[in-house]
Amino acid sequence: MTFEPEQLGQSRTDLAEKLRELRKRAGLTGDRLARRCNMSQSQISKFETGKKTPKLVDVERILRALDAPAETVAEITTLARIANTEWQDKRSSWRRGIEKRQAELASLESESTQLRYFLPAMITGLLATPEYIRAGLSHTPGDPSKTIARKLERQAVLYDTSKSFTFLLTEQAARWAIIPPSAMAVQIDRLVSLSRLPNVRLGVIPSGTLIARGPMNTFTVYDNRLATVENFTGRMVFRDARDVWEHLSVFRLFERHAFFNDEARRLLQQWAEACR
Numbered sequence: 001m002t003f004e005p006e007q008l009g010q011s012r013t014d015l016a017e018k019l020r021e022l023r024k025r026a027g028l029t030g031d032r033l034a035r036r037c038n039m040s041q042s043q044i045s046k047f048e049t050g051k052k053t054p055k056l057v058d059v060e061r062i063l064r065a066l067d068a069p070a071e072t073v074a075e076i077t078t079l080a081r082i083a084n085t086e087w088q089d090k091r092s093s094w095r096r097g098i099e100k101r102q103a104e105l106a107s108l109e110s111e112s113t114q115l116r117y118f119l120p121a122m123i124t125g126l127l128a129t130p131e132y133i134r135a136g137l138s139h140t141p142g143d144p145s146k147t148i149a150r151k152l153e154r155q156a157v158l159y160d161t162s163k164s165f166t167f168l169l170t171e172q173a174a175r176w177a178i179i180p181p182s183a184m185a186v187q188i189d190r191l192v193s194l195s196r197l198p199n200v201r202l203g204v205i206p207s208g209t210l211i212a213r214g215p216m217n218t219f220t221v222y223d224n225r226l227a228t229v230e231n232f233t234g235r236m237v238f239r240d241a242r243d244v245w246e247h248l249s250v251f252r253l254f255e256r257h258a259f260f261n262d263e264a265r266r267l268l269q270q271w272a273e274a275c276r
Contacts, residue, residue: 015053015079037062039061055241056077084239086236089233109222113223114223117165118218118220118254120216121173123187130148131183135179136178161198168251175271175274202264205254211257213250224245225239
C-alpha cells in the first residue's frame with residue numbers, strides 16, 4: 001500500500017462516506033446494520049459521520065454484513081488501513097511546541113505495559129544522559145531547556161515495575177558520537193546501569209552480525225496496539241493490527257540476534273572503554 005501523507009486526513013472522510021453510502025445502497029438503517037454486525041447503532045453512526053475511525057476488523061465485519069463485492073472490499077479495506085495511519089511531520093511538532101510532543105509520548109508510555117524500542121541509529125531519550133539529549137536537540141529551533149527537562153522527567157517511567165521495556169540497539173546506535181568521547185563513555189555506562197533494572201531488557205546487536213533484513217527505521221511498539229516509526233522528516237503512527245503485527249515480527253527477528261544481560265554489558269563496557 002502506497003500513499004502520500006496528505007491522503008491520511010482525507011481517507012477518514014472518504015471511509016465514512018463510503019460506509020454510509022454502502023449501507024444506504026443495501027437498504028439498511030443504521031440500527032439494522034448494527035444488529036447484523038453485533039455493534040451498537042451509535043457506533044455505526046460515529047463511523048459514518050467520521051467522529052470515530054473504525055478499526056480494520058470493524059470495517060471487515062460491516063462489509064461482510066453488507067455482502068459487499070470483492071472489489072468494494074479491497075477498496076474499503078485499503079481506505080481503512082490508511083485511515084488508521086497517522087503522519088506527524090516535524091515542522092508541525094515544532095509549531096505546536098516540542099514540549100507537547102513530550103507530553104504525548106509520556107501519555108503513550110503511561111497507557112502501555114509492554115514497550116519495545118528498536119534503535120538502529122541513536123539512543124532514545126528514555127536511556128539518554130542530559131548531555132546526549134541536549135546534543136540531539138541541537139537541530140531543533142528555540143531554547144531546548146524545557147524539552148530536556150521533560151525528557152528527563154519521562155525517564156521515571158523506567159522504574160515503574162508494572163511495565164516491561166525491551167530496548168534493542170545496534171552497535172552504531174550505542175557508539176554514534178553526537179557528544180565528545182568522554183561524554184559518550186558516560187552515556188554507555190548509563191546503558192549498562194539501566195540494563196540491571198528488573199523490568200528492563202537491553203539488547204545490543206554488534207556490527208557484523210549476520211541478519212538478512214536491514215535495520216531501516218527506528219520504531220516503537222506499544223503493547224500490541226500501536227507502532228510508531230521515525231524518519232528524518234517526521235513519524236508515522238500505525239494503529240491497524242496488521243501493521244503493528246508486522247513491526248512486532250521485525251522486532252522479534254532482531255531480538256533473536258541480540259546479546260542481553262552479562263554479554264550485552266560486556267560489549268557495552270568494551271565500547272565505553274574505547275571512548276575513554
